[in-house]
Amino acid sequence: MTETKIVWGIIGCGDVAEVKSGPAFQKSANSELRAVMRRNATKAEDFAIRHKVPTWYDDASRLLQDKNINSVYIATPPSTHLKYALQALEAGKNVYLEKPMALSYKEAKEIVAAERKYKGKLTIAHYRRQLPAFIKVKALVDSGAIGLIRLVDIQVLQSKNLKLIANSETNWRINPTISGGGYFHDLAPHHIDLLRYFFGSIKTAFGVSLNQDPAYKTDDIVNGLLSFENGIQGRGIWCFNTAESNAKQCCTIYGSQGKLEFSFSGDKIHLITNDETKTFNFKKPEHIQQPMIEATIAYFLGKESNPCTAEEGLEVAKIMDIFSASDID
Incomplete structure (x- = not known):
């Protein structure tokens, strides 16, 4: 069934989600922010109240089990990008993934493989492309x-x-x-x-x-x-x-x-x-990621091509590791 609206959950409603990205999910057409998650329940609830988000969680697995949500924005620090991206794709959600894509090129390759395995849609939040x-x-x-x-x-x-x-x-x-x-x-x-x-x-x-x-x-x-x-x-x-x-x-x-x-x-x-x-x-833009989020919504709805693919994010991850003299597997 073709989606007519992208209903979002945010994993990691910290400083980046406050202004740069979070409000854009509510202000973009064909988009609704339904739930947010943060491990600190008090802070998750506070974000939800201030941003008028109806549901909050302190456990990412509960958000991913929410059948009202079809897409997830992963805005945690990079150390959990791999874990949450794999879980979200396995749960059948579309994924908008913050940069850097993962801790390393090796982890980024796992995300690319998971996207192909589960047939989900994944966009990397290299938002400057849309400015x-x-x-x-x-x-x-x-x-x-x-x-x-x-x-x-x-x-x-x-x-x-x-x-x-x-x-x-x-x-x-x-x-x-x-x-x-x-x-x-x-x-x-x-x-x-x-x-x-x-x-x-x-x-x-x-x-x-x-x-x-x-x-x-x-x-x-x-x-x-x-x-x-x-x-x-x-x-x-x-x-x-x-x-x-x-x-x-x-x-x-x-x-x-x-x-x-x-x-x-x-x-x-x-x-x-x-x-x-x-x-x-x-x-x-007031919310710097809004143009990229709107392009991502259009992609998730099947109206436009992917504004930044996982494969493009993988190439950036490889260059990052080369420049910082990390091991490349």
């Missing part, structure tokens, strides 16, 4: 606005007092058993996925990572090199131990006739050629 600024970047690249693409360069330089991530009660993002690594594992999946979205499949990758500052034990600097199937070259540096005065998070795409410069915040793009310099400005 107006990055759709415009892709259009400019595809139209030849800067000629043939030669090189893409990413620089993400931040201090230890990182301001680019959502607040949380505990800084689990620098606990590798929960996050998979440090801040690189939280931010870089978006950056690498955008390159995959702009330029297609990646042929080869090399990387090195290091812990330079004893403030925490995870690697705080990561270098990576990429070669795409189409011959475009890429490089990236992610550093989380520099002075605040050095802070930047930018991407430059160099072409045979000019370049594009933009930050990953999605507010503006600079187009620079021999003939002109032009700036495009964009207003970000």
Whole structure:
């Protein structure tokens, strides 16, 4: 039977679900947020009351047994992505899975295999793909606005007092058993996925990572090199131990006739050629994930193609492991 409405349950109603994603499930067409789950029952109930969600649980298995729900948003830290994704797919639910897809490439492969086994629909929450600024970047690249693409360069330089991530009660993002690594594992999946979205499949990758500052034990600097199937070259540096005065998070795409410069915040793009310099400005959605959630709903309803497949998420997971010098199985 074809679904006419996507009825959601959220597993993990923490800081990300408060503004960036949660309200979008209620505001999108053909969508209803029916239940939320958090292991802390008091916090689960509080979220449900504040966001006018009719049902809450403190046990994910109970939410997955709820026959009123046909789709699940997994918004827990990465350490439980594999477990909940497998359980949700086995329960016959569609899955919208937060990034990074899993703790490792090995775990991501298990999720891809489960999606194929249970025939469920799964989308990775690389939401920047659906933001107006990055759709415009892709259009400019595809139209030849800067000629043939030669090189893409990413620089993400931040201090230890990182301001680019959502607040949380505990800084689990620098606990590798929960996050998979440090801040690189939280931010870089978006950056690498955008390159995959702009330029297609990646042929080869090399990387090195290091812990330079004893403030925490995870690697705080990561270098990576990429070669795409189409011959475009890429490089990236992610550093989380520099002075605040050095802070930047930018991407430059160099072409045979000019370049594009933009930050990953999605507010503006600079187009620079021999003939002109032009700036495009964009207003970000109130709930930053809403465009991606709407595209996911359309996919789950059979109206559109998958906005970010598990296989694409798997490729990002592989590059992440290569860049951070993890073992690849």
